[in-house]
Amino acid sequence: MTQLTLVIGNRNYSSWSLRPWLAMKQFGLEFNEIRISLYENLDYSSKIRQYSPSGKVPVLLHDTQTVWDSLAICEYLAETFPTLQWWPEDKVARALARSMTAEMHSGFQKLRQNMPMNCRTKYPGKGLVSGVQQDIDRITNIWQESRQKFWSGGNFLFGNFAIADAFFAPVVLRFVTYDVQLDPVSRNYVETVLTLPAMQEWIKAAKRETEVISQYEF
Structure with missing residues (x-):
């Protein structure tokens, strides 16, 4: 191929x-x-x-x-x-995974605009303007829902890694950069994604970059 x-x-x-x-x-x-x-x-x-x-x-x-x-x-x-297995095998889990992925793909504009992804630095407490906490709460709520229902087979949103996890990976990095306070289930999920060798590879490469895009910096 x-x-x-x-x-x-x-x-x-x-x-x-x-x-x-x-x-x-x-x-x-x-x-x-x-x-x-x-x-x-x-x-x-x-x-x-x-x-x-x-x-x-x-x-x-x-x-x-x-x-x-x-x-x-x-x-x-x-x-x-x-x-x-890009999506969960179970039909109910797959429907939820697709719904979550689509919501992430098109939603959470307040979070995106005010907490841009930035792997190289820390901005604790920054970006928490009106509407951002609502986005954070919605994200952690659907994380909790999927984990409580479907994570028996592993530590990702639906047990095994799936497309939904890839789509929420940038949110994981945002939560770390801005030191977002999380419930235990969400915090555990963040750690699960961060420890992936591929995520560590991405973060290390990001930290070696020298370009600065001012609109994504505080």
Whole structure:
């Protein structure tokens, strides 16, 4: 099968890039990687458009297929490698996992805007403006729901690692950066995701980056 190539942005800031990257790593897929620094100069968008018609990262290249958007990429990979358990096997769990993933994909705007992903530094207490705590509470509530119902087979949201975990990985990093106070179940889940070798690989690489995007810094 033709080699997969994933085009990503800065590891320190690009939460959208982390999602398919982490999923591909966790499921043992071999892939090439092209990293494009975001907002570094006026030319960055044209560089991305060499690979992605949307002008945004991430984008997956496979044979003659171009797949952009993090959720579309994960769904494409689930269809391409159907023997891997990208979603929970149980129908009820799978429906909840897809609902949570879609909500993460399109929601939690207050959290995104006021607590941007940043792996290199700590901003305890920053970004907790009106509406952000409601997003945090909603996220921890659905974490608790999935873990209480389906985590008997492992320590991820549905026991084994799934696409839903990849989509919440950037939130895990945000909670660490901003020292968000969490209930024991959510705190345990954060630690579970952080200890993944692939997550540690991403964080270490992010800390080696030198680019600074001022809009994502306090």
